[in-house]
Amino acid sequence: MPSLKWIVAQGRPRVFPIYKKITSVGRGGANDVSIDDASLSEFHAQLVFDGRDFSISEMKGKITVNGKKKKKTKIFHNDKLQVGDVELIFSVYDEIVSESPDQTEEHAAELAGMLRLSDFNQRLLQIRSVPEQIDALLDAVIEVTHASTGFIVLLRDGEPEIAAARNVDKRTLPASVGQLSDSIIKRCIETRKPLIVSDALNDTMFKTAESVMNLRLCSVMVAPLMAQGQLLGLIYVGNDNVVSLFEDSSLDVLTIFAGQGSLILQNALLLDELTLDRDRMAEQLSNQHFGDIIGSCPSLLEVFKKVEKVAAANINVLITGETGTGKELIARELHRRSDRKDGPFVVVNCGAIPENLMESELFGHVRGAFTGAIATRAGKFQLASGGSLFLDEIGEMPLALQVKLLRAIQERIVMKVGDTKQEEVDIRVIAATNRDLLEEIKRNAFREDLFYRLNVVNLHLPPLRERGEDVVMIAKVFLQKYGAEYGANIKGFTPNALIAIRKYEWPGNIRQLENRIKKAVVLADKTLIGPEDLDLFPEALATTVPLSEAREEFTRRYILEVLARNNGNRTKTARDLGVDPRTIFRYLEREPDAPSPG
Secondary structure, X not given: OOEEEEOOOOOOOEEEEOOOOEEEEEOOOOOOEEOOOOOOOOOOEEEEEOOOOEEEEEOOOOEEEOOEEEOEEEEOOOOEEEEOOEEEEEEOOOOOOOOOHHHHHHHHHHHHHHHHHHHHXXXXXXXXXXXXXXXXXXXXXXXXXXXXEEEEEEEEOOEEEEEEEEEOOOOEOOOOHHHOOHHHHHHHHHHOOOXXXXXXXXXXXXXXXXXXXXXXXXXXXXXXXXXXXXXXXXXXXXXXXXOOOOOHHHHHHHHHHHHHHHHHHHHHHHHHHHHHHHHHHHHHHHHHEEOOEEOOOHHHHHHHHHHHHHOOOOOOEEEEOOOOOOHHHHHHHHHHOOOOOOOOEEEEEOOOOOHHHHHHHHHEEOOOOOOOOOOOEEOHHHHOOOOEXXXXXXXXXXXXXXXXXXXXXXXOEEEOEOOOOEEEOOOEEEEEEOOOHHHHHHOOOOOHHHHHHHOOEEEEOOOHHHOOOHHHHHHHHHHHHHHHHOOOOOOEEOHHHHHHHHHOOOXXXXXXXXXXXXXXXXXXXXXXXXXXXXXXXXXXXXXXXXHHHHHHHHHHHHHHHHHHHOOOOHHHHHHHHOOOHHHHHHHHOOOOOOOOOO
16 A cells, blocks of 8 residues: 655654545644644645546645655655655555565565556656557566566457567567467456466366467466456466466556556557547548638538639628628638739728727728828728728618718729718728628618628528537637647547537637637646536537427428518418418417518
8 A cells, every 4th residue: 555654853754554545644633644743734735646646736835856846746656755844755555564474475576566567657757659658568567477478459349459569578579369368368358357377278267278278378367458448458468488477466466557558558549549530630621621711511512602603703792690600701712712812801890990980990081180180091992992891790880871881882982081082992892790681671770772782692601500510620620720829738529528519509609619619728637628628518508309399490490481581471381381371370379470461
């Protein structure tokens, strides 16, 4: 059992066993390690065991490890810790003197195994390559068990396959599963438990096995490699010359190393999966990129087709869609693919400019035109001449200014505020809005003639929740981008995070997704982003409704859409949909705001 040894000035050292996952150290009597010394705080520090490594961290007092001040760090066998003025030595085993000579060899074997495991854990911190980690694991197992050979066997599609084979000289052996006993491997796979065979040729269970006889096996040990209930493979060590080489204590050590091997293999499989995922993503991106826009859902592909057709035409375009769907990216792509690509691309956010400054911002002003106009200044129309003018959030433009905007777009002539001279401008207007401008026209909040002047071609961008697997691809691109930008050691998303990303409605669309991932990359302390890092808790996700309920809701919405298209004419709507008029009435009874007959 691991322990802390308190070195006192006089008398024998005092040993504190470490048997909990979190062990508190301090002056207070409620601590797991209570040391009555005035230099210690009431709750000074704590040791944490995560199933693999021990670490120590400050709580309300300072600590040093091997003479270096630390706030939190991993600790290993024989590390010297200082809490306050108290010196402690950390051990991975109890320093208990054997009372019986018969126990000496057994304790020595256990001690050697634990020390070797501690040393091995330290080496793993320096090894980056997974194959090198596996070789180091085998070398350590062979050394501590005194085996002559060792193998790591993986299960691929249910069949054993040797991933690594080493001998006592740390040389790689030819990897053939024929070198191993299939009967012993089969037994371990079936039981998923460690197995020791002291004399295989005389063992009643295995002596008749053809592989045992052919290989003339003597001592064999096998331990399963388990990860989250899944059998990944096994560690197999043997010696063909010494009978009864392995004892129960050796099997205990092998089992501990098998647990370490499971972590390595799990990481290796994860890295392989992430590498494949990265390669797949690169291939998909090459097919799904449209300029700076990523996507391949049918509705977005239709937008791409329209962009390719209208980009070269010198006509106005209105881009509609919810906020955060990428309207400006589409506008830039229209400009980039047009004959005006060498000209300027000027952006005006109509919702961010105060109403009293909007006219000056668009058309410019002359010196002295108003208070603060200390110099003549060109407007966005003049700056965009020869290129494209992008009027973002056009639905926010004040009604009084819409008349002047309409004239400027129609005649390609503008006049600075305070000036009497007109200027010709050569521009293409691209506008965007997240509002329903037809509804705004009904409310007399937007001019109908301006709407039709802008809406020569309409490009409607679908919300992220309707783009299927696009959301996952975009999320991975953002993760790769910001992981590199912020130097974060983030490898990917957990399976649950990908499920949550697909299920969430994303009311803020791509902008919201980008901001969530940016935050997760900065704050996450794990290599994989989980749903909690994205604030995608279960209560935030849309619930899955029965298919019958979803079908009913779609039918209701579609009937209302066609009814509105037919100006509330229920008879025509029923005829268009091929249903009985009573079906229309049935759905209208549930919808108080349905269109009235026209």
